[in-house]
Amino acid sequence: xxxxxGISTLSRQRIVSAWLFLTPMLLVLASVAAYPLxxxxxxxxxxxSIDLIAxxxxxxxxxxxxxxxxxxxxxxxxxxxxxxxWWRAVWNTLRFTxxxxxxxxxxxxxxxxxLNREFRGRSLVRAAVLIPWAIPTIVSAKMWAWMMHDQxxxxxxxxxxxxxxxxxxxxxxxxxTAMLAVLIVDIWKTTPFMxxxxxxxxxxxxxxxxxxxxxxxxxxxxxFRRVTWPLIMPAVLVAIVFRALDALRVFxxxxxxxxxxxxxxxxxxxxxxxLFDFDKFAYGSAASTLLFxxxxxxxxxFIWATRMNVEADER
Amino acid sequence: xxxxxxxxxxxxxGSVEVLHDINLSLEKGEFIVFxxxxxxxxxxxxxxxxxxxxxxxxxxxxxxxxxxSVLPAKRGISMVFQSYALYPHMNVYDNMAFGLEQARLSKHxxxxxxxxxxxxxxxxxxxxxxxKQLSGGQRQRVAIGRAITRQPKVFLFDEPLSNLDAALxxxxxxxxxxxxxxxxxxxxxxxxxxxxxxxxLADRIVVLNAGRIEQVGTPLELYEQPASRFVxxxxxxxxxxxxxxxxxxxxxxxxxxxxxxxxxxxxxEGRWKGxxxxxxxxxxxxxxxxxxxxxxxxxxxxxxxxxxxxxxxVFVTPREGSIHRFNEDGKPVGGPVGGPVxxxGSE
Numbered sequence: 090x091x092x093x094x095g096i097s098t099l100s101r102q103r104i105v106s107a108w109l110f111l112t113p114m115l116l117v118l119a120s121v122a123a124y125p126l127x128x129x130x131x132x133x134x135x136x137x138s139i140d141l142i143a144x145x146x147x148x149x150x151x152x153x154x155x156x157x158x159x160x161x162x163x164x165x166x167x168x169x170x171x172x173x174x175w176w177r178a179v180w181n182t183l184r185f186t187x188x189x190x191x192x193x194x195x196x197x198x199x200x201x202x203x204l205n206r207e208f209r210g211r212s213l214v215r216a217a218v219l220i221p222w223a224i225p226t227i228v229s230a231k232m233w234a235w236m237m238h239d240q241x242x243x244x245x246x247x248x249x250x251x252x253x254x255x256x257x258x259x260x261x262x263x264x265x266t267a268m269l270a271v272l273i274v275d276i277w278k279t280t281p282f283m284x285x286x287x288x289x290x291x292x293x294x295x296x297x298x299x300x301x302x303x304x305x306x307x308x309x310x311x312x313f314r315r316v317t318w319p320l321i322m323p324a325v326l327v328a329i330v331f332r333a334l335d336a337l338r339v340f341x342x343x344x345x346x347x348x349x350x351x352x353x354x355x356x357x358x359x360x361x362x363x364l365f366d367f368d369k370f371a372y373g374s375a376a377s378t379l380l381f382x383x384x385x386x387x388x389x390x391f392i393w394a395t396r397m398n399v400e401a402d403e404r
Numbered sequence: 405x406x407x408x409x410x411x412x413x414x415x416x417x418g419s420v421e422v423l424h425d426i427n428l429s430l431e432k433g434e435f436i437v438f439x440x441x442x443x444x445x446x447x448x449x450x451x452x453x454x455x456x457x458x459x460x461x462x463x464x465x466x467x468x469x470x471x472x473s474v475l476p477a478k479r480g481i482s483m484v485f486q487s488y489a490l491y492p493h494m495n496v497y498d499n500m501a502f503g504l505e506q507a508r509l510s511k512h513x514x515x516x517x518x519x520x521x522x523x524x525x526x527x528x529x530x531x532x533x534x535x536k537q538l539s540g541g542q543r544q545r546v547a548i549g550r551a552i553t554r555q556p557k558v559f560l561f562d563e564p565l566s567n568l569d570a571a572l573x574x575x576x577x578x579x580x581x582x583x584x585x586x587x588x589x590x591x592x593x594x595x596x597x598x599x600x601x602x603x604x605l606a607d608r609i610v611v612l613n614a615g616r617i618e619q620v621g622t623p624l625e626l627y628e629q630p631a632s633r634f635v636x637x638x639x640x641x642x643x644x645x646x647x648x649x650x651x652x653x654x655x656x657x658x659x660x661x662x663x664x665x666x667x668x669x670x671x672x673e674g675r676w677k678g679x680x681x682x683x684x685x686x687x688x689x690x691x692x693x694x695x696x697x698x699x700x701x702x703x704x705x706x707x708x709x710x711x712x713x714x715x716x717x718v719f720v721t722p723r724e725g726s727i728h729r730f731n732e733d734g735k736p737v738g739g740p741v742g743g744p745v746x747x748x749g750s751e
Contacts, residue, residue, distance in 0.1 A: 119536065190606050195479075242723055277426075295487070297485050297487050297489035298487060298489050298490070298491055298492075300456055300483075300485070301476070301483075301485065301489040301490075301550075303455075303456065303475075303476050304455075304456075304476045304477060304481070304482070304483050305502060305503030305506050305729070306475065306476070306477025306478070306479060306555075307502070307506050308506075315502070316491060316493075318629070319493045320492065
């Protein structure tokens with residue numbers, strides 16, 4: 090009798106309590122994630138400005154793309170999609186992400202392989218390696234800004250004394266070195282994070298297969314290529330996704346280290362400038378929306394592409 | 405020439421010495437079992453032979469060559485691990501072929517050896533499966549197959565059956581015995597804590613205790629003439645009964661030992677009077693645990709099913725020539741007293 094509706098009383102109770110437990114979390118997510126996101130997307134289609142948010146009028150796609158007819162048979166396109174500054178910011182972000190994540194993965198892998206060995210004082214070294222990651226970004230960016238200072242910085246001082254450079258370099262201000270400076274700081278800061286995630290992956294590899302490999306006489310390079318790497322690759326891919334998500338949104342390090350430099354202006358910096366500095370709230374909202382879409386698209390395609398690989402490997 | 409020879413081998417981890425003065429000579433083609441309780445150093449000894457651990461003192465010879473500082477891969481040995489140690493991302497074929505590729509064998513030769521080993525172990529149909537798609541028993545076969553393809557002079561097994569269920573353990577045990585018959589001239593060294601495995605598989609058993617060799621001998625030698633009280637207690641199931649106190653003291657020894665299968669239980673008369681504490685009925689056998697008035701707890705084995713029940717008053721009597729005597733140091737005094745067993749063993 091209880092099962093005549095297809096669902097027994099017991100499983101109905103389970104469903105009810107599941108919803109009861111989920112509702113608070115869903116409410117929180119709706120208010121802190123969904124609502125701001127939808128508001129931002131909405132403002133991207135209005136003419137809102139920071140002091141006139143309440144009077145925002147719907148303007149359709151004008152912030153993204155608009156053709157302005159000059160009436161003499163000529164006209165021009167305006168909007169985010171044809172804004173050279175925006176596309177430079179997109180390119181800067183992608184360049185920053187690819188280079189920083191590449192080197193962080195490489196160095197993180199090397200550090201993780203070292204930390205995975207038994208040696209005296211290993212736990213001390215493990216803790217020490219984590220320090221850059223534990224320092225707040227603003228603090229480490231300020232710290233590096235001072236070290237990279239063109240007149241008083243220690244970096245110039247050392248390089249001058251070693252005769253590697255002939256005159257002081259304005260690391261953070263010069264257009265040629267600004268991106269390099271940001272990359273150095275970010276790689277220094279985030280490599281420990283990658284090392285830690287990859288180390289976790291390494292520790293999942295059972296130790297006995299390394300003994301089997303010793304009996305087989307497998308050399309270190311081949312052992313890494315044929316045994317270690319295939320086994321830790323899933324963990325490394327997850328670490329790369331996490332790290333790339335972070336890098337695509339990069340803001341604080343650039344805001345502190347190289348403010349107002351078009352060579353390092355990323356999507357997040359571009360959006361903030363428009364939202365608050367240039368009084369183009371709607372335009373900034375449109376940029377934020379596009380930023381969200383680009384990150385989502387890149388992440389989804391990366392996960393899709395790598396999962397295909399993983400599955401092909403699993404067969 | 406001995407296949408494997410250990411001369412005064414010692415092993416320490418830091419300041420802890422785990423193996424003391426091991427001297428042992430294994431003949432070519434012999435099946436040797438290292439047996440002992442956990443922590444006795446049997447696995448360490450095997451890992452020394454494999455080269456997975458460094459030897460602290462003494463010398464190890466394989467086929468007459470000192471291999472103390474020879475890499476594991478160059479020692480002519482194969483090892484089967486307790487946990488199988490298969491490469492999880494490679495299929496069965498690659499697991500078996502991987503080590504051979506390293507040895508620079510031709511593709512054709514590798515293929516021939518892998519298929520031969522797979523045929524021997526009946527795992528041909530699983531060659532393109534991953535280890536996780538196999539059962540425990542199949543994985544163990546792959547691990548054995550991988551060891552076979554290396555065509556070793558010495559085959560090492562580290563508790564290979566301990567991750568298998570009881571039924572599979574018996575099957576695989578029989579299979580390993582068959583494999584040994586087939587691979588003539590291959591010395592096999594097998595580590596286990598299970599004395600049944602040791603008794604059934606071994607040509608000779610090495611009993612280890614606390615890092616020392618207690619006794620080396622054929623299974624029956626160990627059973628009939630244990631060289632110490634430890635061996636007497638370790639070999640044989642259920643374990644030997646030991647009686648201490650006034651009774652052995654009267655005979656001038658520290659302890660008397662008698663195996664459960666060498667005791668007769670009677671309701672009316674016998675040597676030790678007592679009360680049945682517990683009866684274990686296994687069908688073929690019945691184990692009767694008796695609390696005796698004078699000699700402590702004694703376990704007796706009776707063949708078939710018997711009507712004894714807890715609380716019954718019974719008499720337990722050792723058969724002629726079945727009593728082992730041990731001094732304070734656990735060393736045997738003379739052979740077992742009287743009877744056919746004693747005639748073999750007495751001085």
